[in-house]
Amino acid sequence: MPAQDRTGGYDRHAYEPFAVTVDLAVLTVRDGVLHVLLVERGQEPHIGRWALPGGFLLPHESAETAARRELAEETGLADVAGPHLEQLRTYSDPGRDPRMRVVSVAFTALLPDAPEPRGGGDAAQARWLPYGAPGPLAFDHDRILADAHDRVGAQLEYRSVATAFCPPEFTLGELQQVYETVWDTALDRPNFRRKVLATHGFVEPVPGAARLTGGRGKPAALYRAGTATTLHPPLLRPSREGRPA
Amino acid sequence: MPAQDRTGGYDRHAYEPFAVTVDLAVLTVRDGVLHVLLVERGQEPHIGRWALPGGFLLPHESAETAARRELAEETGLADVAGPHLEQLRTYSDPGRDPRMRVVSVAFTALLPDAPEPRGGGDAAQARWLPYGAPGPLAFDHDRILADAHDRVGAQLEYRSVATAFCPPEFTLGELQQVYETVWDTALDRPNFRRKVLATHGFVEPVPGAARLTGGRGKPAALYRAGTATTLHPPLLRPSREGRPA
């Protein structure tokens, strides 16, 4: 809620000030492996550990604006439309930063392929690392990253976010690889194709265009992201009911 | 992210302080109508308008703790387990409060039936109002409330949140009414019943218990919320493809 009190007048001392930051879980799929953009910490606490990129909100920025700015600084991307960026949740446990009270708004960003980040300025150099590879991250970033992965996995079912992992023009094989990578499941190609094409507004064909993938095989038709944001019907993840633990 | 900088040392002036609050979208279903818990504002800005309940974070509180405390204060409930409470998203546009910079973490709370709120202390009296009935709310609360409604509607499909609208023991008819109210759609009773019972962990029967609903008709068997948090398979909302706008 905006500033408000229940005792009558407006009281400037009714609140405590907090530092507000954004954290970014930036994901991409590279050769069938999920990668995360991480920064190595240069000072205590957690010096030498990997951390999610992020930074403070400037006085007149919304969290969304700050997240997009940080993303541009960290990756060196000057994208016009910009990558897919979405709020994940806010982490506010006292003690999540030992130095001070910090409330952090976490975002998930999805990027096509993996342009190696060019340090865009004063920012510490960020690097793509395979998801799960770097040991424990700094602060509560393991938790944030796990939440981001869960959320993206769930969103693939009913939102058209998978195309955010793909370049502007992509093949259905590439789209399928996104699903298989994030879900860590193999999918039946004919059935995947049919579902995607039946889900209207998900993808639209680029007439006549085709591209060879992997150097061999029949060139694949190209598609662009459609206008839909939600998938009707959804593309449900295969159930893992009778599966070995 | 926790406090961090890119320029070397730790700089206490690298950030601006913000006021951090929580806002609550508290929902219940009463007689087949969705109701929201609202507070009438007693001072400027937006004096006399309805607003979502909420308040400031205390220095050593997480947003979740603050939300639960505010909910208890506002409703007078002293629930042990407490109602279903879940983070919605964070609203941080500069200018959302004309007086100062306020970042607000919004929550959705779901309650069974509608205990009329008893003012639990110094809090302004809160009231249940039908969803959509009160004109424009204060600040950006219309947006927050709409987001909450969207989210809950979507969650009914793949999460077991519907039981949070029901008392500890409920009939399948009551559960169905939750779906019908939030989705604003009629559902086929036999099919609904089958789906709910097939979704394992959603509900479990209370052996031998039954209750008369509406004074007439066959007494309905009672159920409790199951242990599942996600629904397998999901209970998909009927598609509105060929529907009149």
Add this chain to the structure above:
DNA sequence: CCAAAAGTGTTTTTTTTACACCCATGG
């Protein structure tokens, strides 16, 4: 006996799955 609400059964339709098969390309 009637109305109302719960609960069961069954047929039809649609969707999903599994898998066989054909196509186009590079080496």
Add this chain to the structure above:
DNA sequence: CCATGGGTGTAAAAAAAACACTTTTGG
């Protein structure tokens, strides 16, 4: 001509939808 990846067809199985019908209660 074979390996590789793209693309189509189809029959069997499963799931969803539609709707008739039975049960149990209060009046």
